[in-house]
Amino acid sequence: MTNSRYADKVVVITGGSSGIGKGCAEEFVRAGAKVVICCNNEEEGTSVAANLQAMARAQGAGCASFVYCDVRRTEDIQNLIDATVARHGQIDCLINNAGWHPPHKPIDDFSLEEFRELLNLNLVSVFTACKIALPHLRRTRGNIINMSSLVASIGQYHATTYAATKGALTAFTKALAIDEAPNSVRVNAISPGNIYTPLWQEAIDAAPDPEQCRADGEAAQVLGRMGCPEEVGRLCLFIAAEATFTTGVDHIISGGAELGYGLKSRTE
């Protein structure tokens, strides 16, 4: 359904070609926004942006385009922000969504180099994008949304490196929210639980029993299913468009995965 909740606002979404980022891009285009997606896969990014643009044209509002950017490279992020401002003149919302969850394994099997690389992708890239986009966001009194994870606050089996990157991202979000409040720039985090995306499918494919892995993923929520990217997109749109007195908050969207007690250890 078309609406004008974010009409003519300019939104940059990293990793907007797939999963949650794509779900966000669709919601913002539907709301009349000018959306710039980036990722480090030229073919996928170009094709997804073309579909988004067709959607915008059909509804007569909003638009979408793609800029290649590997968020691990500072010069690519600089180019993403410069290209967006050259195209649209401003930035109202930055959604730092690009990230990766490596296969599960104990700490003994993670190398330091793997941890450093993941920090670079999931955390340092966000610091860099915020730093480069902030002069523009201060001008529009815009906002930043960082895609963290539920596991930042509850931990996850065999995921020390990933949980650490997301925990740091949530902490960074709160600290930046304090610093940017005088500039009227809001900074929020979203912490999804299990959202069914190509990243989740990667985990299913790598599991010894893929069918069981999918079923366990669905059963982990009190709502009895995984979330979908559009549901996260709708939360992002609400934070950007309507939640104008909300900053420094970690917004959990998990279908209740963290609620109550469960069987977590057995003695026999």
Ligand SMILES: NC(=O)c1ccc[n+]([C@@H]2O[C@H](COP(=O)([O-])OP(=O)(O)OC[C@H]3O[C@@H](n4cnc5c(N)ncnc54)[C@H](O)[C@@H]3O)[C@@H](O)[C@H]2O)c1
């Ligand atoms: N799916 C979930 O259940 C879940 C849960 C919690 C948090 N998250 C987080 O949400 C975000 C999106 O996850 P998803 O499940 O949609 O994953 P996905 O794999 O479907 O999409 C990831 C996107 O990031 C892009 N990307 C990856 N590396 C990049 C790089 N170096 N430079 C630029 N773009 C890059 C990909 O091209 C893709 O567009 C991630 O930060 C992830 O950690 C996902």
